[in-house]
Amino acid sequence: QVQLQESGPGLVKPSGTLSLTCAVSGDSISNNYWWTWVRQPPGKGLEWIGEIFHSGNTNYNSSLKSRVTISLDKSNNQFSLKVSSVTAADTAVYYCARCHIAVASYLCEYWGQGTLVTVSS
Amino acid sequence: SSELTQDPAVSVALGQTVRITCQGDSLRSYWGSWIQQKPGQAPILVIYGRNNRPSGIPDRFSGSTSGNTASLTITGAQAEDEADYYCNSRDSSTNHVIFGGGTKLTVL
Numbered sequence: 001q002v003q004l005q006e007s008g009p010g011l012v013k014p015s016g017t018l019s020l021t022c023a024v025s026g027d028s029i030s031n032n033y034w035w036t037w038v039r040q041p042p043g044k045g046l047e048w049i050g051e052i053f054h055s056g057n058t059n060y061n062s063s064l065k066s067r068v069t070i071s072l073d074k075s076n077n078q079f080s081l082k083v084s085s086v087t088a089a090d091t092a093v094y095y096c097a098r099c100h101i102a103v104a105s106y107l108c109e110y111w112g113q114g115t116l117v118t119v120s121s
Numbered sequence: 122s123s124e125l126t127q128d129p130a131v132s133v134a135l136g137q138t139v140r141i142t143c144q145g146d147s148l149r150s151y152w153g154s155w156i157q158q159k160p161g162q163a164p165i166l167v168i169y170g171r172n173n174r175p176s177g178i179p180d181r182f183s184g185s186t187s188g189n190t191a192s193l194t195i196t197g198a199q200a201e202d203e204a205d206y207y208c209n210s211r212d213s214s215t216n217h218v219i220f221g222g223g224t225k226l227t228v229l
Contacts, residue, residue, distance in 0.1 A: 036218070038164075046156070046164065046207055048218040059216045095163060099218070103170035105152035106211035106218065111163045 002026040004096050004112035012119050018083040022096030029072055030054050034099040035079045039092040086119045123147050123212040125221035132227040133198045141193045141224045143208030150213035153191035159204045168193055203228045
């Protein structure tokens with residue numbers, strides 16, 4: 001069974017860098033999927049942050065692109081998210097997910113449990 | 122612009138049928154998928170493709186698409202179906218992923 005688990009600091013100082021890792025079990029990140037980060041500010045909806053393909057190709061939300069980096073760690077079967085120059089607006093629950101295209105549909109079938117990151121001094 | 126538009130809130134009486142809709146041009150490229158999220162829980166995929174349910178999703182959940190509008194139908198809504206529902210798709214021209222704003226379903 002595929003499982004994803006986010007980890008990282010729950011508190012980040014303003015202007016600092018948010019760093020999270022998503023550990024994948026039951027599947028290989030070298031397989032043909034989009035390994036994805038999504039966030040959800042308190043009381044708000046889901047926001048796509050970006051994704052990385054097994055080849056290393058990335059796509060990022062235009063509104064975050066200048067501050068976001070997603071990378072693969074194949075040796076540990078995990079992928080990571082970095083968001084620089086954070087502000088209180090980056091406070092959110094951060095989810096990692098495994099997504100792909102199948103039967104002419106885009107879908108995210110497996111999600112981590114999410115981790116709350118608070119930006120505060 | 123690439124957007125998916127949903128009604129913010131919908132209610133249904135227990136045991137009745139409810140349809141939640143999502144409108145956006147990206148739905149002409151890829152079938153939308155539907156995600157259920159209960160308070161404090163991670164999102165769960167409930168419908169994808171023309172009308173596909175992942176393993177474990179009750180068959181009272183169904184989906185359809187016409188033009189640029191996707192619909193999620195719950196036939197015989199149960200109390201446990203009370204949740205936020207998000208539609209999700211991908212813009213084929215930008216390769217960006219889009220979520221609708223979400224619909225809060227209340228089961229009365």
